[in-house]
Structures are given as C-alpha cells and as structure tokens.
Amino acid sequence: MSRDLLPLNALRAFEAAARLNSVSQAAEQLHVTHGAVSRQLKVLEEHLGVSLFVKDGRGLKLTDAGIRLRDASFEAFERLRDTCAELTQSSADAPFVLGCSGSLLARWFIPRLGRLNADLPDLRLHLSAGEGDLDPRRPGLDALLVFAEGTRSRTFGLQPMLAGATRYLDLPETVILPVGITGTEALFPVGGDTLHSVETIARFGRPIEARVLRERAGDDRRLIMDTIGVAIAAVLPPDFKGVYGNGQVNLDDARRLHHLLFED
Numbered sequence: 001m002s003r004d005l006l007p008l009n010a011l012r013a014f015e016a017a018a019r020l021n022s023v024s025q026a027a028e029q030l031h032v033t034h035g036a037v038s039r040q041l042k043v044l045e046e047h048l049g050v051s052l053f054v055k056d057g058r059g060l061k062l063t064d065a066g067i068r069l070r071d072a073s074f075e076a077f078e079r080l081r082d083t084c085a086e087l088t089q090s091s092a093d094a095p096f097v098l099g100c101s102g103s104l105l106a107r108w109f110i111p112r113l114g115r116l117n118a119d120l121p122d123l124r125l126h127l128s129a130g131e132g133d134l135d136p137r138r139p140g141l142d143a144l145l146v147f148a149e150g151t152r153s154r155t156f157g158l159q160p161m162l163a164g165a166t167r168y169l170d171l172p173e174t175v176i177l178p179v180g181i182t183g184t185e186a187l188f189p190v191g192g193d194t195l196h197s198v199e200t201i202a203r204f205g206r207p208i209e210a211r212v213l214r215e216r217a218g219d220d221r222r223l224i225m226d227t228i229g230v231a232i233a234a235v236l237p238p239d240f241k242g243v244y245g246n247g248q249v250n251l252d253d254a255r256r257l258h259h260l261l262f263e264d
Contacts, residue, residue, distance in 0.1 A: 006047075007040075007043055007044055007047050009040055010040040010041070010043045010044035010047065011044065011073055012030070012040075012077070013026060013030065013032075013036075013037045013040035013041060013044075014040070014041055014044050014052065014069065014070075014073060015070070015073040015074060015077050016029055016030055016037075017037060017041065017060075018052075018062060018066065018069070018070035018073070018074070019070070019074055021059075022059075023037050023038060023041070023060065041053065048065070048069075050063070050065040051063050051065065051066075052065055052066035052069060053066055094124070095124040095125060095126040096123060096124060096125050096126065096142050096143070097126045097128055097140050097141050097142045097143075098125060098126070098127055098128065098141075098142065098143050098144075098145060099127075099128045099129075099130065099141045099143070099144045099145065100127070100128075100129060100144065100145035100146075101129065101130060102129045102130065104145060105127060105129045109127070109145065128140070128141060144168065146165060146168055158229060158232065158233055158236070158240065158241060158242030158243055158244050159242060159243060160225075160226075160229070160243055161225035161226065161228055161229040162225065163221040163222045163224075163225050165225060166214075166221040166224050166225060169210035169213070169214060169224065170210075170214075171210075172211070173209075174209070174210035174211070175207050175208070175209055175210065176207060176208055176209075176210050176213060176228060176231075177204065177205070177207040178204065178205030178206070178207075178228065178231035178232045178234070178235060178262065179202055179203070179204055179205070179232065179235075180202070180203045180204075180205075180232050180233070180235040180236040180240065181200055181201070181202050181203075182200065182201050182203075182236065182237065182240055183198050183199055183200035183201055184198070184200055186198045203235040203236065204235065205231050205232070205234060205235045205262060206231075206262050206263070208261050208262060212261060213227060213228075213257070213261060216257055216260065216261060217257060223253055223254060223257070226244075226251055226253075226254035227254045227257040227258050227261070229243070229244040229254070230244050230251060230254045230255055230257075230258040231258050231262045232244070233245065234258065234262070234263075
C-alpha cells in the first residue's frame with residue numbers, strides 16, 4: 001500500500017458512511033448518489049487490501065478493520081472540521097485594513113465614516129493613514145483608497161485622470177471597478193464657503209483585471225487612465241462626463257479599449 005497517495009474522496013465517503021451507519025445517509029450528506037458512495041468504498045477497500053464492511057441482513061456492518069479506520073478517520077476529520085472552523089472565525093474577526101492619504105482621510109473619508117458604520121455595522125474597519133504616496137504593497141493593507149482625478153475643481157464634470165496613478169495598477173490581482181458618483185458637487189459649491197449636507201449617488205461599471213487593461217494598452221499610461229476615465233463617464237449622466245464626454249475627439253483609442261474590455 002502506498003503511504004504517499006491516500007484516496008481522500010474515498011476516505012471522506014467512508015467516514016460519513018461509518019459515522020452515520022448508512023450509505024444512503026452518507027450520500028445525502030455528501031450531495032452525491034448512493035452508487036457514488038458505494039464505488040468510493042470499493043476503491044478504499046481495494047487500496048487498503050482489506051474488507052471494511054460485510055453484509056448484515058439488508059444493511060452493512062463494519063469489520064474489525066472498518067471499526068479501526070472509522071475511529072481514526074472520525075478523529076482526523078473532526079480535527080479538520082474544528083481547525084477549519086477556527087480559521088474561518090479568525091478570518092471573519094480580522095479587521096479590514098484600508099489605507100489612504102492623511103488629507104483624503106480627513107477631508108473626505110472621516111466625514112462619511114458615521115454613515116458607513118450605520119450602513120455596515122458588522123464591518124471591522126481599521127484605517128491606515130500616511131502622507132505622500134502610499135505603497136500599495138505595504139504589508140497588512142487589504143485595500144488602498146486613491147484619488148486619481150487631476151486638476152480637480154468643484155464642477156460637475158470629470159477632470160483628466162492622473163497618468164501617475166497607474167502605479168497602483170501594477171500589482172498582481174488588482175481589479176479596476178469604475179465608480180461614478182454624483183451629488184458631491186453640491187457639497188462645497190463653487191464660490192461658496194460652507195459645507196452642505198447632500199445626497200450622493202454611486203453608479204458602478206463592470207470590473208476588469210488591471211493586468212488585462214495594461215496588456216491591451218501596451219503599458220501606455222495615458223491611454224490606461226483615459227480608458228478608466230471613459231469607463232467612469234459611461235456610468236454617469238451626460239452633464240457629469242466632463243472631459244470624457246462624447247465630444248472629446250482625442251479619446252478614440254480609449255473608447256475602443258473601453259468598448260472591448262468594459263462592454264463586451
């Protein structure tokens with residue numbers, strides 16, 4: 001008998017059948033057919049070279065070897081269940097660590113934190129602030145909040161996206177989610193000196209892997225960010241599209257990439 005390759009599916013089927021003393025109940029618990037469990041039991045017996053069950057009337061009865069394996073497999077699977085439950089609970093209890101610049105945290109995020117806590121009371125959020133450019137590879141961060149719009153004014157329309165922000169897209173497994181937000185233009189109107197309580201609406205586009213956009217754009221950082229700008233504009237009402245509205249003739253390549261990646 002090989003000590004290297006154990007038939008784990010067969011052991012799983014045996015443990016359930018022995019614990020429940022029923023092939024039918026094991027099949028129901030494992031969400032497979034009666035025949036599938038029976039075949040796995042046969043595989044295990046052939047692998048071990050011993051009989052684990054004998055017929056007992058219309059049912060089955062464990063042999064001495066079957067009893068030994070039942071006790072050992074039950075203990076092993078029970079330990080696995082307990083360990084997996086502990087790991088799951090540990091992951092659930094861990095806080096979500098969000099990194100952002102100190103200025104963005106103070107001016108934009110903190111004023112919205114009360115509403116976030118009210119909407120997501122079970123979220124254990126830990127904020128990690130820093131000055132200057134935050135390194136998204138910094139250990140312990142689950143996500144990084146970045147303001148990537150350049151020459152920002154308090155107007156309705158989108159401004160050009162900052163090409164330098166593509167450094168955040170170089171990390172493996174980064175996903176781009178276009179989000180268009182309206183209502184913030186009334187928060188601090190042009191010419192005003194007072195903050196207002198406003199209702200904001202967020203509209204979401206189709207997410208894609210940053211790696212795919214980089215490859216399609218040939219690592220052209222201006223094209224990458226313009227494609228993201230077009231993707232955000234696509235979910236906004238016409239008055240909010242700004243420089244990424246349909247009247248901009250220099251965005252043909254970005255629109256083609258947007259159509260290819262965010263719409264198809």
